Amino acid sequence: MSACTWVQLSPEAAEVYLRTTSQVSECDRVGTANVNALSQIGFIDRSAARLQDELVDLAKNEAARLGGDSVVPESTIDDGKQTFGVFLCGR
Structure with missing residues (x-):
């Protein structure tokens, strides 16, 4: 069960990058x-x-929905929640 993941990355989100x-x-x-x-x-x-x-995968999915190609963490994890900025960088 340790290899299981609950979040599926959408095909569009595969093109979204985690950045600083x-x-x-x-x-x-x-x-x-x-x-x-x-x-x-x-x-x-x-x-x-x-x-x-x-x-991160959830943030990438949301970024793809918003038309972004990059996500940046803007908060720490608190009770399973986190905020990410969504950016369009043109790769």
Whole structure:
């Protein structure tokens, strides 16, 4: 079960990149992705790495929907929630 993921990356989101703030300094901001995933299942806490991966994939899906090609984390994970900036950089 450790290899399971709950989030499926859309085909369009496969072209969206996780970047840093400095990498998007010349890009156009197109929106914000407020995403959330389960931080625990039942009484079992999920691994931080798996949770972060799922939040990034959710943000990429939202970025593709908004017409962006890049996401940048703008908050830390809090109770399974995280905010990402969505940018259009032209790759």
